[in-house]
Amino acid sequence: xxxxxxxxxxxxxxxxxxxxxxxxxxxxxxxxxxxxxxxxxxxxxxxxxxxxxxxxxxxxxxxxxxxxxxxxxxxxxxxxxxxxxxxxxxxxxxxxxxxxxxxxxxxxxxxxxxxxxxxxxxxxxxxxxxxxxxxxxxxxxxxxxxxxxxxxxxxxxxxxxxxxxxxxxxxxxxxxxxxxxxxxxxxxxxxxxxxxxxxxxxxxxxxxxxxxxxxxxxxxxxxxxxx
Numbered sequence: 001x002x003x004x005x006x007x008x009x010x011x012x013x014x015x016x017x018x019x020x021x022x023x024x025x026x027x028x029x030x031x032x033x034x035x036x037x038x039x040x041x042x043x044x045x046x047x048x049x050x051x052x053x054x055x056x057x058x059x060x061x062x063x064x065x066x067x068x069x070x071x072x073x074x075x076x077x078x079x080x081x082x083x084x085x086x087x088x089x090x091x092x093x094x095x096x097x098x099x100x101x102x103x104x105x106x107x108x109x110x111x112x113x114x115x116x117x118x119x120x121x122x123x124x125x126x127x128x129x130x131x132x133x134x135x136x137x138x139x140x141x142x143x144x145x146x147x148x149x150x151x152x153x154x155x156x157x158x159x160x161x162x163x164x165x166x167x168x169x170x171x172x173x174x175x176x177x178x179x180x181x182x183x184x185x186x187x188x189x190x191x192x193x194x195x196x197x198x199x200x201x202x203x204x205x206x207x208x209x210x211x212x213x214x215x216x217x218x219x220x221x222x223x224x225x226x227x
Contacts, residue, residue, distance in 0.1 A: 005069045008042040014059040014066065014073070015040075028058050057089075090120040093157060095138040098179040119224075121157070131221065135161040139172050139217075141181050145196040146170075150223055156181060160218035165192065170220040175206065175213060181220060 026033045038044040056063040185193040194204040
């Protein structure tokens with residue numbers, strides 16, 4: 001979005017995208033319709049700080065974007081913070097790692113990682129996708145085999161209720177004493193094709209006789225990372 005847009009232009013765009021009316025903003029913010037009208041006509045060049053967060057939330061846009069035109073219009077679906085998100089708009093999803101037991105027949109267990117930084121996702125995002133957040137876990141990607149789709153150290157959100165392979169979808173799974181995040185395909189003989197997005201990594205085939213060593217954690221439904 002152009003940084004030179006006016007508050008009135010941004011409000012008009014956000015209102016159109018939300019499907020609401022100006023009267024809805026006035027009612028939900030407990031302010032007069034005349035004040036809201038002044039924002040849209042340009043008579044008021046800014047929204048008071050006590051109202052800005054609520055207006056942005058109602059319209060489903062970023063407060064920063066609404067106030068200044070800077071940054072993305074929509075607020076991110078994931079928030080990393082030191083504070084516990086204790087309101088109904090956000091739900092925290094813990095990050096896990098795989099721990100392997102010692103011995104010849106190594107078994108894997110999921111271990112929740114403790115961190116001062118918590119990842120919270122918008123509850124509305126789960127609702128739109130009909131996903132139960134209680135079924136979800138986060139895992140860190142290692143390596144560049146899934147570039148450009150997933151980068152090294154990206155964190156993926158995994159729906160652990162989806163562990164039946166659907167061709168072409170990306171799954172987090174354990175095989176060969178390692179956590180892997182790959183695109184999977186099932187062949188007629190029940191063998192699995194393990195596909196990497198990076199063309200430098202050839203497809204692998206897991207034979208039916210080795211499937212008992214495969215533990216599918218779930219389907220990857222979202223990724224987050226930083227440059």
